[in-house]
Amino acid sequence: MDESCISIYESIKEEIQKMKIDKLIIIIGLIMPILINLLISWELSKGVIDHIPMAVVDYDDSQLSRQIIQYFSDNDSFDLAYYADNQEALQSLIDESKVKVGMVIPERFSEEVTSLQSPSILMLYDGSHMSITSVAKAKASEILMTIRTGAAIKQLEGRLNMTEEEAYHTGMPISFESRTLYNPARNFAYFMLPGYGTMVCQTGIALTAVLCINLIIGTNQKRDVLGYTIGKIIFYGTMGSIAIITNILAQIVLFKLPFRGSFIIAIILSIALAFAVSSLSIAVSSWIKNRVTAMAVIGLMIIPNSVMIGYTWPIMSMVPFYKIYAKTIPYYYYGDNIRNLFLKGNVTNLGGDIGFLILFTLSMLFIAIMGIYAGPNIKPREVFKKWNYSLEAFRKK
């Protein structure tokens, strides 16, 4: 058998042996990511924020004002929790975080609408919690615009003797229909889970793979080092791939996330990412001898990925430096793609993205080998006898 193949085989065997002794490898690399994913999927299972606590001050107390309040009360997005006596009381309810939305209907509101004085309803939102406020504001605006159009149509019918249809078209000369493609309900779980699931898995891969380089083999045994490093990448890449794919399956089967794309493409992308992350971690492991420091470095490189690649806050809104930095992160070539496979069913530039991940893996393999030879102090590290002995024994066999 070719020497490199033996080295690869031995390297993988070594990791399997390690895994048998150190159960934490399988716990961190495989079990914890899957459990965390189940936990996060359960947390976000509702998907859409609803029953936002709301308070109302109705200074008018007319049929129209009560009708407006009823609209909010009937809408699932809001939970009419308080009727405040005045605006100050309402403000303190928001200050104390008892409600997130407040509505103030002014005195003589109904009268002013009838007498064409265009009164104003005041909506107060708690701006400290963006995810709640953005939903509340969109829903409240929708409700109020509907009521306002209805009121305008009635005015036109009554005052200008228009027919209902005529009044409707005059009241709404341009209507608009909005279609939210791929995620019509704007489900937060659909938006977050495909990428965050993998984020957790890649953290597991990184934190286990970064501990795997223990030794340097004699500097004249180039092929052994190559096989040794490839073996590690294969082992952790495979473990990571299993974690990511299991997680995707759990999201589809258990949590019913829509998956519209090709599962084969998802598998290929996931394997490419797992190998890229494991090679990066092994490169870090080969250069940084102290395990805790190595772990801190890989933690800093991997854990903030979802922020840095624009998975949530779009990259187009970041300053140029961050845009360039994002392109050096393997997850950049995965995050949007996997979400698109879930929600849109297709991906753009798949070849280019997979190509980058393969190139990244090969570059990290090269850097890892350099690290094993040079080490942190640019001198060979102690020869790990067990490795050479076992390799020798295998050759003899």
Added chain:
Amino acid sequence: MELFLRSLQEEIEFMCKKPGLIILLFLAIPVLTIWFGGAYYHEYVNDVGIAVLDEDNTSLSRNVIQYFDDSERFNVKYYAANRAELQNLIDQRKVYMGLYIPPHLNDDIMSGNASQILILTNGANVIIGNNAYAGAAEIIQTVSAGIEMKMIAGKGSLSESTARNMALSFNFTDRMLYDSKLAYINYLIYGFIAVFFQQFMLSALATMILRNPESTAKEHTVIKLAAKVVLASTLLMATGGLVIGYIHKKFNVIFSGNVKLALLMSILFSIAISCAAILLCAITKNKTKFSQVSYMLSLPTFLTCGYVWPADQMPELLMRGVKLLWPLIYFARPFDEIMIKGLTFVTVRQNVINLVLYIIVFMPLSLLVFKKRFGTNQSPNNIVSQKAYTKGQINL
């Protein structure tokens, strides 16, 4: 007290010999906060690329498009020739929104027939989708209201103001409290700082506790552990406070809170998270394994602390479980609201009580497990092998 001060001095001396610990305690929170803050430096999602399909091609339709192009939220990047191309541009992620203006829009409006503009938003990224939808709805409503007023004025021979009041039978004004701009940096940065504080407390305590766990467990355990907790939390709170001041000045992050209350919450949280640190140290008995577990916990603890997804929207059972096991849920969101909304003690009282209860339950438990695990003498070989493992010299 004397023993506490002596232990504190010992910890300071240990810290001074460990550059890694100095970096962790002095630089980690400021550097990471600025690094993350930089990513959210721009407050809004602006210049969203859109594609337009104008099948009307009149001055009105061009006017509508001009409104979009003039808005700082949008940037008209493509003019599609047909619907398939419009859909394709969105599918290919070349644009995030499509605007379809149907044929005869102008004629239909003039003749009083129904006409509808279609907005297609990419919902895959909820944040871009929501921003795009809100901006588009606002523009179309404005254009529509203008036309409506003109039509009413024309049909009823009414004055401009009467027509306006008839079209807008009532108005509604939105007031965004505490953060009028609804900036993303304000939404997330205090949550990140809370998580950084948690993670660096865990890491620093692991380094300090696992340097001499046996002697700590042997006698005066509480005092010796207290010295470690005090040193780590004081330095992390100080650097955290400094960086909050910095991002307030440089990134315009809102800072209008009660500093004393924020400090009280931070002190209680640092003690609460120390319980978790002591327990984890006792379970893992090894800095490397401790780091693996604590880093793995960073993402799920952040995602389940009610910051990104509100706690009251979580399944009840899960929320109870999280509250029982991990104290971040009592700290991250209240800390943010203290800083941004200026919450008072009365409002956060329940969280303060919960943190105290957590400490009362978990501190004795952690100490018990710690003493049990490290109280018995370990063989010197075992200790040497753990140190060597951390340095990456040998296999397990």
